Amino acid sequence: MDEQTQTTQPTTKRINDNTVYVGKKGVMGYVLAVVTNFNNGAAEVTIKARGHLISRAVDVEEIVKHRFVPDVKLKDIKLMTEELQSRDGHQSKVSAIEIILSK
Numbered sequence: 001m002d003e004q005t006q007t008t009q010p011t012t013k014r015i016n017d018n019t020v021y022v023g024k025k026g027v028m029g030y031v032l033a034v035v036t037n038f039n040n041g042a043a044e045v046t047i048k049a050r051g052h053l054i055s056r057a058v059d060v061e062e063i064v065k066h067r068f069v070p071d072v073k074l075k076d077i078k079l080m081t082e083e084l085q086s087r088d089g090h091q092s093k094v095s096a097i098e099i100i101l102s103k
Contacts, residue, residue, distance in 0.1 A: 018042040022049035022057040030060045035068045038103060044075065047099040050082060054097045061099045075102040 020033045030047070037045045049057035065072050078098040083091055 018044060019046045019048060020060070022047060022053050022060060024053070027056060027059050027063065030056070031063045031068065034060060034064045034101070038069055038072065042103075044100060044102045047101070048097070050084075050096045051094045054095060057097055057099060061101065064101065069103070072101050072103055074099070076100040 018037050020030055020037070022030050034045050034047065047057045047060055061074070065074070076098075077100070080096045080098075081093050082096045084094055086092055
């Protein structure tokens with residue numbers, strides 16, 4: 001192959017492939033994402049959520065731990081405040097959580 005016809009795929013480095021961001025979908029979708037990460041060999045999975053979705057992240061953790069992966073351990077919980085810019089340009093502070101599960 002000469003240099004002109006050779007193509008290379010761009011590589012992107014993800015910070016943490018084992019992170020599940022909880023949003024507005026159903027709880028079981030996030031449970032499936034966490035279980036899939038563990039089944040694919042992940043030693044740790046992080047569940048992240050902000051604002052009123054924090055309770056959904058806790059639900060995901062509890063369902064994974066008690067129903068699907070009973071040998072998973074709660075490694076750490078990090079609570080923080082994140083600053084977000086609203087659509088109208090105002091800065092607002094939102095509570096956030098990271099739940100780190102490990103096998």
